[in-house]
Amino acid sequence: MARYTISVNNRSADVDATEDTPLLYVLANTLGLKGPRFGCGLAQCGSCSVLIDGVESRACVTPISDVRGKSIVTLEGLAAQYARDKKLAQAPDLHPLQQAFIDEQAPQCGYCYNGMIVKGAELLSRNADPGEADIKREMNGHLCRCGTYPRIIKAVQRAARAIRATANKG
Amino acid sequence: MTDQAGLSRRAFLAVGGAMVVHFGLPAGLSQAQIRTGNFVPYIIGPTALNTELDSWLAIHPNNTATLYFGRAEYGQGTLTGMLQIAAEELDLEMTQVSAANLDTTVTRNQGNQVSSSSIEGAAPSLRAAAAEARQALLKMASARLNVPEDGLRVSAGVVTVAARPGSSVTYGELIGDKRFSLKVTGTAPEKPAASYRVVGTRVPRIDIPAKMRGTYEYIQHVRVPGMLHARVVRPSGQGALAAALKIKSIDESSISQIPGVQIVRKDRFIGVVAADEWSAVKAASQLKVDWERPRALSGNERLHERMRASKTADKNMVDVGDVEAAVTKAAHTVSASFKSPYESHAPFAPNCAVADVRADSADVYCSTQRLFSLRAAIARVLKMQPEQVRVRYVESSGTFGHSGYDDVAEAAAILSQAVGKPVRLQFSRSDELGWDNYGPAHLAEVRAAADADGRVVGFEYHGWQHGWNFVVEPTEELALDAKIAVPILPDPAQVNKATAGGVYNIPNRRVTSHGVNGLEGYLKGSFLRSPLDVSISFASEQIIDELAHRTKLDPVEFRRRNISDQRWNGVMDAVLTASKWRPRVAGERKSGDVVTGTGIALGTHFVSYGAAIAEIEVNRKTGQIRVLQIYGALDPGLVVNPLSVEQQIEGQLIQATSRMLHEEVRFDETSVTSLDWASYPILRFEEMPAVTPIVVSRPDQVSTGAGEEVLAAAGAAIANAFFDATGIRMRERPFRPERVLAALKAG
Numbered sequence: 001m002a003r004y005t006i007s008v009n010n011r012s013a014d015v016d017a018t019e020d021t022p023l024l025y026v027l028a029n030t031l032g033l034k035g036p037r038f039g040c041g042l043a044q045c046g047s048c049s050v051l052i053d054g055v056e057s058r059a060c061v062t063p064i065s066d067v068r069g070k071s072i073v074t075l076e077g078l079a080a081q082y083a084r085d086k087k088l089a090q091a092p093d094l095h096p097l098q099q100a101f102i103d104e105q106a107p108q109c110g111y112c113y114n115g116m117i118v119k120g121a122e123l124l125s126r127n128a129d130p131g132e133a134d135i136k137r138e139m140n141g142h143l144c145r146c147g148t149y150p151r152i153i154k155a156v157q158r159a160a161r162a163i164r165a166t167a168n169k170g
Numbered sequence: 171m172t173d174q175a176g177l178s179r180r181a182f183l184a185v186g187g188a189m190v191v192h193f194g195l196p197a198g199l200s201q202a203q204i205r206t207g208n209f210v211p212y213i214i215g216p217t218a219l220n221t222e223l224d225s226w227l228a229i230h231p232n233n234t235a236t237l238y239f240g241r242a243e244y245g246q247g248t249l250t251g252m253l254q255i256a257a258e259e260l261d262l263e264m265t266q267v268s269a270a271n272l273d274t275t276v277t278r279n280q281g282n283q284v285s286s287s288s289i290e291g292a293a294p295s296l297r298a299a300a301a302e303a304r305q306a307l308l309k310m311a312s313a314r315l316n317v318p319e320d321g322l323r324v325s326a327g328v329v330t331v332a333a334r335p336g337s338s339v340t341y342g343e344l345i346g347d348k349r350f351s352l353k354v355t356g357t358a359p360e361k362p363a364a365s366y367r368v369v370g371t372r373v374p375r376i377d378i379p380a381k382m383r384g385t386y387e388y389i390q391h392v393r394v395p396g397m398l399h400a401r402v403v404r405p406s407g408q409g410a411l412a413a414a415l416k417i418k419s420i421d422e423s424s425i426s427q428i429p430g431v432q433i434v435r436k437d438r439f440i441g442v443v444a445a446d447e448w449s450a451v452k453a454a455s456q457l458k459v460d461w462e463r464p465r466a467l468s469g470n471e472r473l474h475e476r477m478r479a480s481k482t483a484d485k486n487m488v489d490v491g492d493v494e495a496a497v498t499k500a501a502h503t504v505s506a507s508f509k510s511p512y513e514s515h516a517p518f519a520p521n522c523a524v525a526d527v528r529a530d531s532a533d534v535y536c537s538t539q540r541l542f543s544l545r546a547a548i549a550r551v552l553k554m555q556p557e558q559v560r561v562r563y564v565e566s567s568g569t570f571g572h573s574g575y576d577d578v579a580e581a582a583a584i585l586s587q588a589v590g591k592p593v594r595l596q597f598s599r600s601d602e603l604g605w606d607n608y609g610p611a612h613l614a615e616v617r618a619a620a621d622a623d624g625r626v627v628g629f630e631y632h633g634w635q636h637g638w639n640f641v642v643e644p645t646e647e648l649a650l651d652a653k654i655a656v657p658i659l660p661d662p663a664q665v666n667k668a669t670a671g672g673v674y675n676i677p678n679r680r681v682t683s684h685g686v687n688g689l690e691g692y693l694k695g696s697f698l699r700s701p702l703d704v705s706i707s708f709a710s711e712q713i714i715d716e717l718a719h720r721t722k723l724d725p726v727e728f729r730r731r732n733i734s735d736q737r738w739n740g741v742m743d744a745v746l747t748a749s750k751w752r753p754r755v756a757g758e759r760k761s762g763d764v765v766t767g768t769g770i771a772l773g774t775h776f777v778s779y780g781a782a783i784a785e786i787e788v789n790r791k792t793g794q795i796r797v798l799q800i801y802g803a804l805d806p807g808l809v810v811n812p813l814s815v816e817q818q819i820e821g822q823l824i825q826a827t828s829r830m831l832h833e834e835v836r837f838d839e840t841s842v843t844s845l846d847w848a849s850y851p852i853l854r855f856e857e858m859p860a861v862t863p864i865v866v867s868r869p870d871q872v873s874t875g876a877g878e879e880v881l882a883a884a885g886a887a888i889a890n891a892f893f894d895a896t897g898i899r900m901r902e903r904p905f906r907p908e909r910v911l912a913a914l915k916a917g
Contacts, residue, residue: 021448029399029447034391035384039519040599041451044847047519075384098382105374105813108821109245110381111388111519111567136855143847145518146245146568147824148817149858 004064008033009077010084017064024048024059027074035075035114039143046115046142050074051081056122075114078121085125086166096166097121100159101152108146115142120156128167129160218295218354223306225278226299226354227256231346233327234266239296240280240541241288242272243377245568246877247814248288250375254810255293258368259300259361261324262341264376272563274545282540284571284697286775286877289810293873298356305358310344363808363869370869372813377565389537389564390522390596397524397592399447400585401454403440404644407604407842410466410691411640412653417459424458433457434588439649441585443593454598465839466691474509474613476691477634482684487667491678496628500619502720504713508616509902510705512693512835513609514850519567520602521574525582526592527552532559536579537566544576551580551646552587570825572607572641572696580645600845607641608835609698614709618671624721624731626671628678631710633665633702640688641696654689666775669706669882673772674714674732693837699822700775700878704829704885708903711771711886715756715893724753725770725890737805737868738772741781744803744864745770749783756894763791766798769890773882779805779866780880782823784859784887788895790914793907796857797827797888802880803864807871815876819863822877826884828853834904 005014008031015030022041027033027050036059039047043058050059051073073081078098083091094102097120107113116139123130123138130138135153144152218226228236237256243249249269257267270276280292304324311329312319315337323330330338363369380386409415417438425431425442431453434441442453468476497503523536532552538544541561549556561579569575574597582595597605613634620626639654646652665683666672688695718728726746733739745751749768756769770783785799800823809815832851836844844850885903892900898913 018448020452021446025446025448025451032393033384034387037388037390037519038596040847042599042846044599045518094383101382102374102379105378105817107245107378107381108247108817109518109565109568110378110386111245113381114384117382136858140855143518143852143854145516145570145825145852147821147828147853149824149853149855150820150861151817152855 004068006064006067006072007070008072009074010071010080015064019063019065021064022060023050023062023064023067023072026064027059033074033076037111037114039112045112046119047112049115049118051118051122054122054125056119075117078117082121095121096162097124097156097159100155100162104151104155104158106148106151106155108148112142112144116144116152120152120159123156124160124163128164130156218298219356221278221354223299223302223350223352223354226296227303228347229303229307229341229345231342233340233342234268235260235262237267237269237296238276238278239269239292240272240278241283241292242563243565244283244539245565246286246818247375247811249377250373251289251810251814252293252296253376254368254373255297256300258366259297260304260327262327264368264373266327272541274541274559274561277541279542282543284539286875286879289873290777290875297360298358299354301358301360302352302354303350306350306352307341307344311339314339314344369810370808370867371811373811375814387564388519389535389566390519392524392535392564393594394524394526394592397594398443398445398589399450400441400443400582400593400595401450401598402581402595402601403442403454403457403459404601404605404648405461405463405841406600407837407845408644408693409463409841411642411694412689413464413466413691415464415648416462418462419460421458425453425456428453428456432589434585436584436588436649437651439581439584439645441581441595443585443589463840467693467837467839467841468691469838470511470834470836473611477611477613477686480634480686480690482634482686484685485683486680487665487670487683488679488681493628493630493678493680496678497617497619497630500627501622502717503617503619504716504720505617506713506716506899506901508614508709508712510612510708511833511904512611512695513698513829513833514603514606514835515570515573515609515698516603516606516850516852517567517569517573520597520599521566521578522594522596523579523582524592524594525579525586527583527586530558532583533562534559534579534583535562535564537564537569537575538579539569539572539575544579547576547643548580548583551650552583570699571609571701574602574606577605577643577645580643584645584649599847603850604842604845605644607694607696610635610637610695610702612702612705614706616709616713618713618717620717620721624718624723624728626674626676626714626717626732629671629676631665631670631681632684633670633682633706634684634686635664635702636686636688636692636695637664638696638701640692641694664702666703666706668774668776669703670710673738674729675734676732693835693842699825700881703773703775703882704826707771707773707882707886708889711773712889712899715769715890716899719756722755725756726751726753729770729772737779740866741779741803741805742770742772744866745781745783745801748862748864749801751783756890757897759897760895764789765895767891767893767895769887769892769894771883771886771890773880773886775875775878775882777874778807778876778879780883782880782883782887784884784891786888786891786895788892788910790896793910793914795831795892795905795910797831797859799860799862800827800884800887801862801864802884803866804876804880805866805868806874806876806879808869808873809865809867810873812865812867815865816863818876819865819880820861822881823861823863823884824853824858826881827859827888830885830888830903830905831857832904
C-alpha cells in the first residue's frame, strides 16, 4: 500500500492503494465517480475509458502507479476540460457531445456511453469535422450491445457542428 | 412500385430522420385472431381488477403522481412508455408523473418483466387503475365545486368548471397524499385512442439525460455503508448442466500474499470477500482450486449431431391438412436442414448485486427481470421466508433476457450471510460469458412444397432443442446442489409456430418440436431476446425463399401470393418502399470476387409484425461479409412512443447482424471457451450496416411488443441476401469467413 497523489478533473487527490491497483477502482470506489465503470477488465470494450493527458485510455488496465504526474479527466470533468481547451469564460453544463447524445436520443441502456462520450470527445478535440468513416475507425474499440452505433455517429457529427458554431461565434 | 395494400408513399412521414407509417384502417382482425404465437401465458400478469387503487398510485399535494406499477427501465424505453400511459389516463403532464423504483415492499406484483410485453401485458392494468383514479378525482371535484362531473374539464391535473374557467381545483388539493381507499373496478371509462395527446407522441426518454450526465445510478454504482467487495471463484466456463463438478482441493495459501481476503465456501460454491475491490479481483484470479471437471459436452462442432441423435419428447405444435400428400403431388419441393448455435446474452456490464443479510432479514439490490420470483429464490437460498427478503431493482446494462442477474443476486446473498456484512458482488467478464443461461442451440429440418402458381401447399418443420427449461442458477447448483426439478418436455412454446411458417396461409402444415433432454451433456439454456425465433426464421424464411426461387418468382411476389393478413402486407410494403426493392428472381449469376445481394424476410415473436430487407456484400475470396444496409419495419399496433420503437428497431437490426455474422458460444468437451470479447465477438462500429427503422402505427389495434419482433426477420433477410449475392444457401450460422468459404466451395 502506498500513497499516490493524482490529478483527476483538474483537482489533486491523495489516495492509498497498492501499486498494481487499476485506476478504475480508485476512481469508482475511492473517489466515488460514476463515469468510468467496469465492463471487461481486459481493455476490450471501452466501458472504463478516461482521458490521460488528453488521450483516451482504459482505466481497467492502467495501474495507479502509472498515472503519477499525469492529468486524468473523466466523464464528470469533460465539460470543464472542453471549456479550458476552448478558452471559454465559463464551462457549459454538459460537453457538446453529451448534449448531442441527448438530442439524438442515442442511448438505450446507456452503460457503454461513458466510453462513447470520452472517446468521442477525444476525437472531437483532434478532428473538428470527422466523417462517418473517421468516427467508425476511431471508435471501433468501443462496443455497444444495444446496437446504438448509428445514432452515436449522428451525435458525434452533431456535436462537431455545435463546437464549430461556438468557435465561429467566438 | 406496386402498392397492393393501399400504402402510398405519402403515408411515409419523415420524423426525426426516420419513418413512421400511419394506418387509419377500420378495426380489422380481433386480438384473438391475430394472436398467432404460442407464448400468451407468459405475458399476461396479474390484472388490476379488485386490487386496492392506492397500491397503484399516490397523488401528492404538489399535484404530481407516483406510480407503483411493476415494470422498470431495462434500456428499452419501457419506463417512459408506461408513464405516458399513466399521464394520458390521469390527464397529467409527463413532468407530473414518476415511477417508484421497483421494490418488493412497495411495487405491485405484476409478474415477470419478460418478452417485451410490458405495454401489452402490464399497461392495461395501469391504464385501468389510472382511469379509476381520474374518475374518483372527478367525483371529488364535482362535490367540491358543486358542479356535475360532465360540467368539468381536466388539464394537467387541474379540474376546471367548463362554464366558469376561474373556478378550479387541483388533484393535489382534492386528495394530496391521502388514500383513495377504493378498489379498481375496471368500470372507469378509459380514453379513446382518438383523443390521446401524450400516448403516440415522441416523448424523449426520461432516463437519458442522467445517463449522459454520468449521474445515473446503475446497479454497478450501488454502495451501502460497511460494504465489502466480492468475486465468485468458478471453473473457467461452465461444463455440462448437472454433470458432477467437484473440488479436489483448494490451496488457501495461494492468496496469502493478498491481505484481508476471506474465502467463503458452501459446498462447491466459492467466493472471496475483501474490503478493497481490487483485492477481491486478484484473489479470485489467483486462488488455486483444483476442479474435477467431467468431459460431458459434445464440443460445439458436434453439437447438432448429438441433438439429432438424442431420444426426444415430441409434440406437434401445428398439424393441419395432409402434408405428406401435398408434398408428394406438388410441382416444386425443397428440403434442407439448418443449424444455429448457442448464443450468449452477453450483457455489456457484467451482472452485479449488493446484499445485506442480517439474522432475520435480507435486503438485496439487483437488476432482475423477476422481482417477486427472485425474492422467493433468495429466501430459499438463505433459508428464510419470502417476507423477510426485500428485493430492489436497479438498472444494469441491457440484458436481453435471462443473463446472470439472479445468479449474482443469490451469490451476493450467500456471501453476505456468510461474512455477516453487506457485500457487493460483480461478475467478471469471464463469469458472465462463461456461466450464462445461453440462448439455446437449434437444429431444423424443413420441407416445403409449392404448386405451379407459387402457392405454398405443404410445409413441414422439425425443430430440435432442449430449449429454456434446462436452467438452474449456478449459485444454487453449486451451493445447494440444486437440480433441475422435473424438466417439462416438450414445452409447447419452444418451436414458435408463429415463426415456423405461421406468416403464410399454408393448407397443409406440420410443425414438430423435438424436445432434447438437456441433462444429457448440454449447456444451460434460457430466454434470449425473441427466444429461438432467429434460429427458426433462419430455417423457415430461407425455405420460403428457396421455393420462390424454384418457382422463378420474385421473393416478394411469392410471399404476396401466400399472405392474406393486411398487417403482414403492411410491414412488407413499408420495407419495399423504403428500400426501393427491384422485383427479380433472386440469385442471379454475378461475376467478380466481391458480390452484392438483397434479401427480404418476415417474422415475429408474439404478435407484432416484422419485416426486413438486407443488402449485403460477400467477398468470395476471403469469405468476409459486410451487411451494408438493413431496413426494418415493425407494426406493434398502437404505438405508445414512436421514438422508442425506432430505437428498438435499430437495435434489433444491429443485433441481428451481430448474431448472424459473429455470435456463437464455443465449447470443448469440458467447458465453454468463449470467455471474452475476442472469443465471443459482437458487431463493431466498422462493421455496422446503415439502418432504416420504419414504425408502422395502427392506432385501432391493441399495443403489442416492440422489443424483439423484427429480430427474426432481420436475421433471415441477411441469409436470403447471401443467396441473392452468391446463389448459395448458408445452412449454418453464424456466417464466419471459414464457414462461408466452405459453403461456397461445396456449391
